[in-house]
Amino acid sequence: MINQHVISIDPEKFKVINLSDYTTWGIGGPSASVVVRTENELVDTVGFLNEESIPWIVLGRGSNMLAPTEGWSGVVIFLKGHFSEYFFKEERLTAGGGAHLPSVAGAACTKGLAGLVFAVGIPGTIGGAVYMNAGAYGSSISDFVEKVRVFHSNGLIEYLTPEECGFKYRFSSFQKSDSIVLSAELKLFKNQKSSKKLRREVREILQLRRLKFPLHAPNAGSVFRRPDFGPPPGKLIEDNGLKGYTIGGAMVSRVHANFIENTGRATSSDVMNLIELIINEVEKASGITLVREIRKLGEQI
Ligand SMILES: Cc1cc2nc3c(=O)[nH]c(=O)nc-3n(C[C@H](O)[C@H](O)[C@H](O)COP(=O)(O)OP(=O)(O)OC[C@H]3O[C@@H](n4cnc5c(N)ncnc54)[C@H](O)[C@@H]3O)c2cc1C
Structure with missing residues (x-):
């Protein structure tokens, strides 16, 4: 099922991977893949794949993803380099689409910035979290998003407001498009809690999750969405x-x-x-x- 065509065009750039190594379920067969580190590289790569009519997908940490055991004939794009970076400016956080969500959330707590404590145990990326509108304990990433930098596969790069992202419970408009989350700007807040208190909350949340969730076995978090009514x-x-x-x-x-x-x-x-x-x-x-x-x-x- 591997796309041999794309590998033969540029074997230095497109590599064969086993999807089971890139999903938290540990399931998935072979696929072609490519690592991009800058926006220009991403634009060129997607432009090339579209021209060649080769299907592609951006994969974060594969923590919400079921990949086919027989493999996939498209190309899996990984956002690394520039996309893994994040920085703070006062109460604002800008994080690349490939940044590791628990690391970003942990760094915010260390800086004494509240808001992202809920995310310390969600083992995805910023891009995956925006795409899924990830959340826990009554908070979602959309509660803090001010704008999202996106790349539409027609080549356009722009900033979207939260309204334009169409956030709902575990949903964003990205689920109905092939636009890529390049980065997100989040507004956090300083409150009376010291970074020491925030870090204690982090430890409590991680402990709670260790007790409630089967972290001993490969899984992909909650399989089903919470229904609009009735029990979970x-x-x-x-x-x-x-x-x-x-x-x-x-x-x-x-x-x-x-x-x-x-x-x-x-x-x-x-x-x-x-x-x-x-x-x-x-x-x-x-x-x-x-x-x-x-x-x-x-x-x-
Ligand atoms: C142990 C465990 C606990 C979990 N707990 C929670 C929880 O408490 N709350 C919760 O909401 N979720 C939870 N999850 C699920 C998962 O971690 C989240 O949905 C997370 O946001 C997925 O991020 P990811 O980077 O792994 O995305 P992936 O699984 O890699 O991808 C998911 C989707 O996002 C798309 N995507 C990824 N990056 C981008 C990007 N940059 N641009 C556009 N599309 C992109 C992919 O194409 C795919 O369709 C849990 C998972 C596990 C394994």
Whole structure:
């Protein structure tokens, strides 16, 4: 399934990777990939791939992503270099699309800037967090976003306001486009809490997450979105007796039923079959149709 064409054009630039090494589920076969470090490199690369009609996707830390076991015939783009950087100016934070969210959130706390404590345990990038409107404990990244620098695949680079990003619960308009988050500017706030207190909150959150989530096994966080009404997905799944239910190497976590663990040799089909089964069982029992939060590589909703 690897795109041999693109590799043969420039084997120095386009490398074969195993997607299982780049997703937190540890699932996925071979794919072509490219690392870009500057906006110019990204613009050139996307322009070239579009001209060649080769599908592409930007992958962050793969912490919300199911990649096909049989591999992918497109090109996975990684944002590194300039895109991994972040800096603070008073209460404002500018972070590249490839910056590691827990590191950025931790650095903000160390500076005594509040707001991002919720994000210290979300193992993605700034780009992935904006795309997913990641959140926890009643806060989402959109609560702090002032503007987002984006690259539209027609070549245009511009800043979008939060309204233009169409943020909703675990949703942004990026999920319906192929625009790339280059960086985000966030407005945090100084409050009475010292950086020492913020760091204590960070430790408490990380401890809580270690207890509540199956961090011992490869997973991709919550599989389903919280429905608009009714109990949370974990409760609905648990009430159906599905904790521990296994298909192939994919198992409904015994620690938190809204997580699916890769017990060792799960394939992407195992995970998808388990997801379908959960949706059907929960729908039969409660009338609630669970909606997937995790993304399948290459899909657009
Ligand atoms: C243990 C664990 C705990 C988690 N806890 C939470 C939680 O508390 N709250 C929460 O909201 N999520 C949580 N998640 C899910 C996940 O970490 C978030 O959704 C995160 O924001 C995904 O970021 P990522 O960089 O890994 O994105 P990826 O998984 O790499 O990609 C997700 C989507 O974003 C797109 N994307 C990534 N970068 C860009 C970019 N620069 N421009 C455009 N599109 C981009 C990708 O194409 C893909 O469609 C958890 C995951 C794990 C494994």
